[in-house]
């Protein structure tokens with residue numbers, strides 16, 4: 223990183239301080255659209271500082287001026303996204319949603335013989351959600367019908383997508399999964415991978431991963447979908463953006479299609495095209 227020619231810092235400048243961090247907070251809010259909550263500020267500063275020092279940067283200001291401003295879509299922005307999103311997820315999280323999904327998919331497969339049934343896990347984090355969908359479908363559908371199901375999965379974080387596509391999990395990640403499922407859907411790591419669990423190819427092949435920013439205008443995923451899971455993602459959106467997100471997701475649903483959100487998510491108001499069925503289930507008007 224070239225520093226020659228840079229203006230000298232102002233007299234009250236202190237590298238890695240709260241004040242030095244302020245332009246990053248503004249960049250996150252104004253350019254990326256993420257509002258950093260105050261209780262996450264300290265952890266974010268510490269994690270970003272160690273990433274930047276590893277690249278020989280000496281202050282947040284230098285990062286802001288020479289990296290973010292120079293290329294607002296480059297590596298700096300991706301690092302900020304990876305550090306500022308909370309990626310917590312789990313296999314079979316909120317299990318009733320998977321039962322609901324499997325029942326619907328079984329019915330849709332009967333509707334149009336030969337036609338594919340596509341579902342989308344939007345904000346899939348490290349992949350547990352779409353792989354859980356695939357596992358439940360593999361358990362409940364006749365094997366000859368499985369090739370007709372396509373699971374699309376996307377996230378904003380490239381780091382998370384890399385983990386998702388690799389499909390290798392720790393013993394902690396698979397805690398709580400029944401022995402029967404572990405045996406059927408995971409391969410045990412050997413040698414240097416001892417202790418890890420990899421999702422079997424049969425399940426991996428059912429999922430297509432894409433990089434999608436739900437704030438971005440282009441979503442490279444199919445439309446006319448019968449079901450979208452977008453669980454625990456709207457928490458990253460400001461209150462007034464959440465309705466717009468739901469409306470856009472509804473545009474990717476076919477009439478009568480379902481949007482599944484996280485159980486704890488609060489959506490203010492109503493939208494013209496989608497109606498609330500239960501706290502986490504929304505259905506597009508038929």
Ligand SMILES: C[S@@+](CC[C@H](N)C(=O)[O-])C[C@H]1O[C@@H](n2cnc3c(N)ncnc32)[C@H](O)[C@@H]1O
Nearest residue numbers: 307310311345347378379435436437453454458
């Ligand atoms: C808490 S995780 C939820 C994972 C999974 N859906 C679940 O419920 O277990 C939220 C995910 O949303 C992703 N995310 C946040 N903002 C996003 C955006 N604008 N577009 C796409 N994904 C986003 C984060 O990267 C993170 O992986």
